[in-house]
Amino acid sequence: MKVKVIPVLEDNYMYLVIEEHTREAVAVDVAVPKRLLEIVGREGVSLTTVLTTHHHWDHARGNTELARLLPGLVVLGADERICALTRRLVHGEELRFGAIHVRCLLTPGHTSGHMSYFLWEDECLDPPAVFSGDALSVAGCGSRLETTAQQMYHSLVETLGTLPPETKVFCGHEHTLGNLEFAQKVEPCNNHVKAKLSWAKKRDEDDVPTVPSTLGEELLYNPFLRVALPSGSHRTPSPCREEPVRKFTGKVAPAEVLEVLCRERASFERAAEPLQPQAQALLALQWGLLSMPRPK
DSSP: OEEEEEEETTTEEEEEEEETTTTEEEEESOSOHHHHHHHHHHHTOEEEEEEOSOOOHHHHTTHHHHHHHSTTOEEEESOTTSTTOOEEOOTTOEEEETTEEEEEEEOOSSSTTOEEEEEEETTOOSOOEEEEETTSBTTBOOOOOSSOHHHHHIIIIIIGGGSOTTOEEEESBOOHHHHHHHHHHHOTTOHHHHHHHHHHHHHHHTTOOOOOEEHHHHHHHOGGGOSOOOTTOSSOOOHHHHHHHHHHHTOOSHHHHHHHHHHHHHHHHHHHSOOOHHHHHHHHHHTTOSOOOOOO
């Protein structure tokens, strides 16, 4: 299984996953179809399927044009709002592309119909991979827009957090520097955060992607995964791991800790990067800071 990381737009990632024996390819989150097809042609593979994590335009807007250019293309996802969707997936469904297995993991939080994709190959020494879209990013996660904090906690900790620690994490955006700066605010004494931030700054200077990370690494420095151990986890409980994050939020219940983290992360972003008035209004609406006028 070969994964091509394709930076597009301002900070998005598309991915092309190649089954190296059959030369069949699967794309994840098609935003710029022309760029994707250039790489498909260069690699000499047959693109048969698109896996879309969620319906937002920067992850799905290229589906319609790609389907027009490639008749018979299969577009899969868990949300009917996804452009050019040919079949809706359900949680736990498994797909097969040659030797590549795909397990579909419903991970609501950023959107109600967000699907992450866990991929592995039989009898292969390479680690598995998860394509997490905006559910989980390097040292962070996407903003909670359509679900409860409890649902988001389940997606992050109970679903993604229980994957094998060697799993490579391929996320939807290059937000690593900002995420790590926030993680340092949450846990200023976390040496894993400090080391990863230093590494990410060097990658940024060299204009090199910071993906993938691994799930095992994320558990060391991603505050959104450090709110509590998942129930039934095989990992040894470590109150010290969770305590700094709880202390920062002033909460104990995992979903409440996560809710405060999301709110603080949004405030941190607004303070770090002043937005234009139009963007400020959009962000305010997303986070419920503006109310619709009452009918007279």
